[in-house]
Amino acid sequence: MASALYVVHATLDEVARVTKGLKRLMPVRLLQEDCYAIELGIAEVLTNIVLHGYKANENGYITVSWKEQMSRLCVEILDKGLPIPPHLLARESSHAFDFDPHDVARLPESGFGLALAKTIFDRVDYESINGENRLCLQKCLPE
Amino acid sequence: MEMIDVKSVCEVAIITLKVKRLDASAAPAFKQNVLNVIGGGEPRLVLDLDGVEFIDSSGLGAMVGIRKSLGGLGEMTLCNVSGNVLSLFRLTRMDKVFSIVANRDEAISKVYG
Numbered sequence: 001m002a003s004a005l006y007v008v009h010a011t012l013d014e015v016a017r018v019t020k021g022l023k024r025l026m027p028v029r030l031l032q033e034d035c036y037a038i039e040l041g042i043a044e045v046l047t048n049i050v051l052h053g054y055k056a057n058e059n060g061y062i063t064v065s066w067k068e069q070m071s072r073l074c075v076e077i078l079d080k081g082l083p084i085p086p087h088l089l090a091r092e093s094s095h096a097f098d099f100d101p102h103d104v105a106r107l108p109e110s111g112f113g114l115a116l117a118k119t120i121f122d123r124v125d126y127e128s129i130n131g132e133n134r135l136c137l138q139k140c141l142p143e
Numbered sequence: 144m145e146m147i148d149v150k151s152v153c154e155v156a157i158i159t160l161k162v163k164r165l166d167a168s169a170a171p172a173f174k175q176n177v178l179n180v181i182g183g184g185e186p187r188l189v190l191d192l193d194g195v196e197f198i199d200s201s202g203l204g205a206m207v208g209i210r211k212s213l214g215g216l217g218e219m220t221l222c223n224v225s226g227n228v229l230s231l232f233r234l235t236r237m238d239k240v241f242s243i244v245a246n247r248d249e250a251i252s253k254v255y256g
Binding site for chain 2: 012013015016032033036037039040043044047050051096097099101104105107108109110112113116119120
């Protein structure tokens with residue numbers, strides 16, 4: 001069962017590099033669409049850390065830990081940027097997708113990232129303690 | 144940086160991406176490139192996503208921005224959207240916003256009306 005650890009500068013190029021690297025570790029028992037969803041969910045949270053947590057300051061670091069277990073995949077992401085605002089964590093993921101598709105002028109152009117991660121992963125846990133943020137994403141794996 | 148190729152067919156601008164990943168690092172330049180096409184007087188767009196393997200919400204947001212800039216006078220249709228990328232549109236309900244068809248010919252017909 002695969003495991004990996006990445007410690008990277010908080011840049012968008014590194015987000016792409018890490019998510020492409022993790023794609024190669026996807027359990028073979030996962031459907032392709034689930035592999036894509038996991039890649040997407042991880043890319044979304046990492047992008048949020050780069051753009052909002054570190055405000056695009058390239059001096060930040062992100063640690064990504066990938067652990068495949070018998071029945072689940074666990075991805076842990078650590079950073080020392082600004083924490084995710086509690087009201088965004090608490091918000092239902094469906095809220096982000098609750099727009100009128102016919103009201104073009106009011107369509108959202110951003111703000112989907114966390115909602116996508118919460119939709120894609122079966123469990124999302126987050127804590128921010130003493131300046132370190134820890135996000136755990138879990139996905140149940142088929143037998 | 145030029146992210147796109149543009150061809151004109153029957154007064155429709157066919158836009159294809161030069162990148163396989165439309166993510167947060169690529170989305171701003173992509174959006175600007177397409178807005179330049181619209182600014183050049185092309186109100187009918189086909190966005191051909193053939194070869195695009197990954198789009199995240201930044202890429203999707205760029206497409207929304209493009210759609211908004213067309214306003215009520217323009218038309219935009221997507222084609223050759225891979226199954227994986229289509230799943231993003233469905234997850235976010237953006238499949239209700241964008242016209243998405245199978246291939247370029249269908250897209251041109253749709254945009255041309």
